[in-house]
Amino acid sequence: MRFRLGGKGEAVGSISQAGTVDRLVVSENADSSTAARSISTTVGFCGSQPLAEARAAARAYLSQVQGVHGIPVSERVMDMVQLVVSELVTNSRKYAPGPCLLEMTTNEGSVVVSVWDTDPTLPTALAPDPGRVGQHGLEIVMSVCHSFEVRRQPVGKLIRATITLADDPNGHPAGYLL
Numbered sequence: 001m002r003f004r005l006g007g008k009g010e011a012v013g014s015i016s017q018a019g020t021v022d023r024l025v026v027s028e029n030a031d032s033s034t035a036a037r038s039i040s041t042t043v044g045f046c047g048s049q050p051l052a053e054a055r056a057a058a059r060a061y062l063s064q065v066q067g068v069h070g071i072p073v074s075e076r077v078m079d080m081v082q083l084v085v086s087e088l089v090t091n092s093r094k095y096a097p098g099p100c101l102l103e104m105t106t107n108e109g110s111v112v113v114s115v116w117d118t119d120p121t122l123p124t125a126l127a128p129d130p131g132r133v134g135q136h137g138l139e140i141v142m143s144v145c146h147s148f149e150v151r152r153q154p155v156g157k158l159i160r161a162t163i164t165l166a167d168d169p170n171g172h173p174a175g176y177l178l
Contacts, residue, residue, distance in 0.1 A: 038107040039065055045089065046099035054089040054102055055082045061104050062111070071106060074167045080144055084113050084161050087137035092117040096156065110146060111163045118156040 041064075043057045058081050066073040085102060092100035096117035103114040125138040142148050145161040 038105060039069055039071075040103060040105035042101055042103040044099055044101050045093070051086060051090055051093065054085050057102065058082045058085040058104060058113075065106050071165065073165060076167055077111075077163065077165055081111050081113060081163055084141050084145065084163060087141050088113065088115040088159055088161065091123060091137055095119055095121070106165070109165050111165060112160060113163065114158055114160045116153065116156060116158045120152055120156055122150050122152065122157060123159070
């Protein structure tokens with residue numbers, strides 16, 4: 001399947017379900033020519049690939065942001081980003097019939113986690129219910145993010161969650177809601 005994501009840092013590539021090749025790093029860039037440096041990576045998922053790979057991609061990306069680019073990332077923020085990635089990619093793999101793309105971009109003190117999939121149906125958070133088992137993923141994501149948005153695309157939808165990199169004095173990320 002071929003895909004194209006438009007805009008700055010356009011990613012173009014293909015994902016094949018043939019054999020065991022079902023993960024493809026599409027683009028990785030760091031723009032140091034501007035004062036507000038932007039670092040991003042995009043990973044494609046298809047087939048029945050383990051969700052652990054999405055979490056590992058998030059950890060590897062944030063480790064690079066910290067180690068190579070010198071932007072501090074606390075362990076709490078690292079865990080938070082992995083949680084958001086896990087929830088969004090799980091929903092995509094569970095409800096969308098085709099591949100999904102995970103993009104992580106760091107700029108101006110935040111990590112933006114974007115997940116695109118082929119299903120045009122927009123997700124909705126269920127009313128809080130402590131007795132409900134499961135289906136709390138979107139509630140969790142929305143509660144730990146600084147901002148959250150969902151948009152239909154010409155094909156499918158894009159879900160974008162922004163997580164603040166800096167922890168506050170109480171040890172919580174700045175976007176964390178108690």
